[in-house]
Amino acid sequence: MTLPSWRDTSRGTMIRGALWLEAEVGEGEIFTKTRLREAFPDVSQIDRRLRDLRDYGWQIDTRREDPSLKQEEQRYVQRGREVWIPGQTKVNRNASLTAAQRSKVMLVDNFLCRSCGIAGGDLYGEDGVSSAQLDVARRKVQLPNGTVEVQLVTECNRCRVGRRGHQVDLAGILGAVESLAPLERQIFAKWIEADGRKLTGLEKLWGIYRTLPDESRQLVKQATTEDGK
Ligand SMILES: [Zn+2]
Structure with missing residues (x-):
């Protein structure tokens, strides 16, 4: 055009x-x-x-x-x-955006950067000096019907810079949710409810498993594959 x-x-x-x-x-x-x-x-x-x-x-x-x-x-x-x-x-x-609109967006976003999870005023890890400033960003979202809409989201100054021009494919995300296995979907629903990702039993198990000596790993492997039959 x-x-x-x-x-x-x-x-x-x-x-x-x-x-x-x-x-x-x-x-x-x-x-x-x-x-x-x-x-x-x-x-x-x-x-x-x-x-x-x-x-x-x-x-x-x-x-x-x-x-x-x-x-x-x-x-x-x-x-x-x-x-x-x-x-x-x-x-x-x-x-x-008015101050009230911005506060509203930040409130529903729990005053956390939705990209990295940092809270306003928290220090970024690496240098220990620069602190996060939250702001409300406009995010392009492609809706399932193909139209692109601008939605508001809380982001810190650092993530906002990294995400310029970023567009979300909502249909793709909904499709991925759709294709989750029932158990995965339950876990995902819990994360959404808690607005945070808690380690599942499976992940804890994996965390422990990978630290095991090889002999023990082999035993766990055996037990897992046998159990699956
Ligand atoms: Zn961030």
Whole structure:
């Protein structure tokens, strides 16, 4: 699909900014404020207009969200609504999240990063200095009917950076659940209920088994295969 030109000045600044990101930067790529201003020399506050795109599901990270960026850099992480299509900016406006909406998402997510499980303020293990900051991220989810929807999820700053552009295949996950054996499905349901993965008897057994000396492992192996007959 060919997009309209971002140079077409009959369009609004925010729309031109979106088209510029698509045509000149590309998802996942970094741009500088200088480059942005050079592209729109006669638009005042072009970075503010670009930030307005966040209201339509566009993800543009600054150093605040992504500490690996330099002060003057921003990253065009993920495309949102096709704002250049008439009506897209009016219907069902996906406004910036309010503090209340963010708290609600974090509450149902137990104030844990849903990707790595770290709690807000906890220290990341390796260096023992940087602590996790939780934020609400927009996650593209492909629904079983094929449509892609943006859903909200709590993520820490570190995981959020690693997952840019990530899309979830919900149909694939539902299919995998569907194909679980009854026992596996019961265990999975318990993990969901507890919102955590407890070691099952099977896993504990495996943990112990693998530490056994070979002779003992052979005995366990024998007992297991015999029992299965
Ligand atoms: Zn995380």
